[in-house]
Amino acid sequence: MSLSECFFLAVKNIMASKTRSLLTMLGIIIGVTAVVVIMGLGNGMEQYMRDSFESMGTNTMTVNLIGRGESSTKLSVSDMEEIVEENETYLDLMSPTVSVMGTVKIGSETADSTTITGIGTDYFTIKSYDIASGRGIQYVDELKRIQVCVIGSYLANTFYGGNALGQTLKINGTEFDIVGVMAEKADSEEGSTDDAIFLPYTTASRLSLSGTVSSYVVTMQSEELAEESKDVLENALYDFYQDDSSYVVSSTSEMLETMTDMLNVIITVLAVIAGISLVVGGIGIMNIMLVSVTERTKEIGIRKALGSKERYILSQFVTEAAVTSAIGGILGILLSYLLCIAATKVITNLMEAEITVMPTFGAVLVAFGISAGIGIFFGYMPAKKAARMNPIDALRYD
Amino acid sequence: MQPVIEFRDVSKRYQMGDSVVKAADHISFSIEKGEFLAIVGQSGSGKSTCMNIIGCLDVPTEGIYLLDGKNVGEMNKDELAVIRNEKLGFIFQQYNLLPKLNLMENVEVPLMYAGIPKEKRHILAKEALAKVGLENKWKHLPNQLSGGQQQRVSIARALAGNPSVILADEPTGALDSKTGREVLAMLQRVHQEGNTVVLITHDNSIAKTAQRVIRLDDGHIVYDGSARDPKAFVQAEISLEVVGK
Numbered sequence: 122m123s124l125s126e127c128f129f130l131a132v133k134n135i136m137a138s139k140t141r142s143l144l145t146m147l148g149i150i151i152g153v154t155a156v157v158v159i160m161g162l163g164n165g166m167e168q169y170m171r172d173s174f175e176s177m178g179t180n181t182m183t184v185n186l187i188g189r190g191e192s193s194t195k196l197s198v199s200d201m202e203e204i205v206e207e208n209e210t211y212l213d214l215m216s217p218t219v220s221v222m223g224t225v226k227i228g229s230e231t232a233d234s235t236t237i238t239g240i241g242t243d244y245f246t247i248k249s250y251d252i253a254s255g256r257g258i259q260y261v262d263e264l265k266r267i268q269v270c271v272i273g274s275y276l277a278n279t280f281y282g283g284n285a286l287g288q289t290l291k292i293n294g295t296e297f298d299i300v301g302v303m304a305e306k307a308d309s310e311e312g313s314t315d316d317a318i319f320l321p322y323t324t325a326s327r328l329s330l331s332g333t334v335s336s337y338v339v340t341m342q343s344e345e346l347a348e349e350s351k352d353v354l355e356n357a358l359y360d361f362y363q364d365d366s367s368y369v370v371s372s373t374s375e376m377l378e379t380m381t382d383m384l385n386v387i388i389t390v391l392a393v394i395a396g397i398s399l400v401v402g403g404i405g406i407m408n409i410m411l412v413s414v415t416e417r418t419k420e421i422g423i424r425k426a427l428g429s430k431e432r433y434i435l436s437q438f439v440t441e442a443a444v445t446s447a448i449g450g451i452l453g454i455l456l457s458y459l460l461c462i463a464a465t466k467v468i469t470n471l472m473e474a475e476i477t478v479m480p481t482f483g484a485v486l487v488a489f490g491i492s493a494g495i496g497i498f499f500g501y502m503p504a505k506k507a508a509r510m511n512p513i514d515a516l517r518y519d
Numbered sequence: 520m521q522p523v524i525e526f527r528d529v530s531k532r533y534q535m536g537d538s539v540v541k542a543a544d545h546i547s548f549s550i551e552k553g554e555f556l557a558i559v560g561q562s563g564s565g566k567s568t569c570m571n572i573i574g575c576l577d578v579p580t581e582g583i584y585l586l587d588g589k590n591v592g593e594m595n596k597d598e599l600a601v602i603r604n605e606k607l608g609f610i611f612q613q614y615n616l617l618p619k620l621n622l623m624e625n626v627e628v629p630l631m632y633a634g635i636p637k638e639k640r641h642i643l644a645k646e647a648l649a650k651v652g653l654e655n656k657w658k659h660l661p662n663q664l665s666g667g668q669q670q671r672v673s674i675a676r677a678l679a680g681n682p683s684v685i686l687a688d689e690p691t692g693a694l695d696s697k698t699g700r701e702v703l704a705m706l707q708r709v710h711q712e713g714n715t716v717v718l719i720t721h722d723n724s725i726a727k728t729a730q731r732v733i734r735l736d737d738g739h740i741v742y743d744g745s746a747r748d749p750k751a752f753v754q755a756e757i758s759l760e761v762v763g764k
Contacts, residue, residue, distance in 0.1 A: 126631060422615075423615045423616075424617075425600065426576060427603070427604065428600050428601065430601070431596060433632065513571055513576050
């Protein structure tokens with residue numbers, strides 16, 4: 122009796138009682154669906170996070186200086202430039218960043234949600250922002266603290282009707298000439314990356330309260346050397362301060378890694394909890410198989426009388442349980458695809474986040490494997506009971 | 520020539536609660552190839568025990584049972600399964616066809632366990648069904664057939680693997696007398712084609728179909744001889760006389 126004969130016999134028996142088989146499978150269907158959808162959600166969230174981080178640049182590090190405000194002991198922009206140049210095997214570009222708190226007035230209107238940042242000349246390269254029209258911030262702007270700015274596409278479209286070049290705006294009462302407009306990055310929405318104003322950092326630090334530069338973005342030569350680059354930068358800062366509490370270096374790739382790890386832990390825990398329903402489904406299969414073995418005692422007796430060895434009966438019932446469970450697994454996987462499509466629609470519409478819930482191929486394989494395995498595991502005991510039946514008693518059973 | 524079936528002092532004891540029941544008590548006989556034998560007896564006479572032992576569904580507690588010269592008593596469960604499959608064709612009172620399989624598939628069951636490939640199985644099953652005149656109904660399910668037809672299918676199933684012995688346990692027990700006679704006629708034909716047939720029954724009129732009769736009573740053989748001898752069928756009266764004393 123070959124495996125394919127076992128398989129067709131199992132399919133035949135399953136098809137002979139469709140309703141019962143479907144109800145038996147239900148536990149497995151629900152379990153597999155839950156596991157696959159949760160893993161799909163995790164996959165989608167991880168991808169979303171990765172995309173968000175990548176738009177910030179995974180090769181960048183942020184340096185925050187926690188000074189006491191005494192400019193003599195604080196790392197200056199030229200000190201930072203020196204550090205980057207000295208470690209050019211690891212570090213590539215750098216730009217100071219200065220956040221300005223202030224109100225933006227464009228004509229008589231106020232832009233509330235706009236972020237104002239003072240930047241260096243390499244900032245746009247670091248962030249891979251493109252200039253749609255005009256120019257970026259240049260060295261001469263920094264040097265002479267010229268009151269010029271580059272604005273995001275949201276501001277350009279909303280307040281200037283697309284013709285912002287040469288116009289002016291006011292930050293905290295100071296007038297700035299608009300010399301450049303950035304290319305669209307985030308659908309020109311309010312509060313997004315496109316709702317921003319960039320100034321020369323020298324000009325910005327004058328507008329901000331402290332008057333000094335406290336943070337930098339630094340890029341590394343290669344993402345593969347993320348850890349080493351961070352170490353190099355930290356060592357250089359330690360050499361300067363002789364103290365490791367005066368600065369914090371964080372790299373986006375490191376943050377991404379940490380967050381991905383956390384997300385994976387959460388998703389795994391959720392998937393395991395969902396996996397409990399697979400065990401419940403397996404017990405359901407075992408229960409029905411036990412009933413089925415009793416019901417088919419006569420059949421078992423006939424088969425034994427006609428020359429079936431114990432292992433044929435065993436494999437017949439185990440195959441039946443495994444096939445039932447595996448069909449449940451396949452139905453669960455199909456159902457989970459539908460649910461994933463629905464979930465993607467709901468999340469995109471409700472949360473305005475582009476999360477694509479999509480089961481990974483690996484998750485699907487694992488779910489199918491586990492469901493078939495559960496069938497074998499929980500089908501074995503009833504099958505053993507069937508195989509061990511005494512043929513005389515089984516034949517006499519009515 | 521070596522007998523197909525040989526019982527040497529075969530005994531079978533069952534433990535029933537505290538007491539031991541002797542279902543077969545030192546029974547010896549042999550059956551030659553091509554014989555048509557009926558084992559007759561009342562219920563409790565030990566004929567079912569004999570049938571189970573002949574059918575390799577059970578092994579003797581004592582004594583030796585040789586089937587085609589092989590000692591069945593020493594075999595394990597799997598070896599017994601192989602022997603049942605290769606050497607024996609069963610015909611049961613309740614036909615015992617598998618209800619979810621069509622006639623062809625039913626006849627193929629023992630062939631499948633014998634490991635015969637699919638194409639060959641189809642051919643053999645078709646031939647066997649043709650012998651009982653049901654080759655055109657091979658797609659039917661058992662419950663679409665009359666009792667007599669179902670019993671013919673089970674004869675076909677018994678014949679399909681070309682076994683050494685056809686073992687028929689009350690083959691007419693569930694049939695009306697007309698279809699019963701048809702089935703018996705079919706068994707006689709099977710015998711005439713050279714098969715060894717062992718018929719187990721409690722019914723004297725059915726046992727008369729056979730050439731030879733072994734009558735069992737209380738686990739002993741009380742008659743072993745030609746079915747034409749009137750003494751073969753007088754056991755019932757003798758027993759009553761014994762009780763009367």
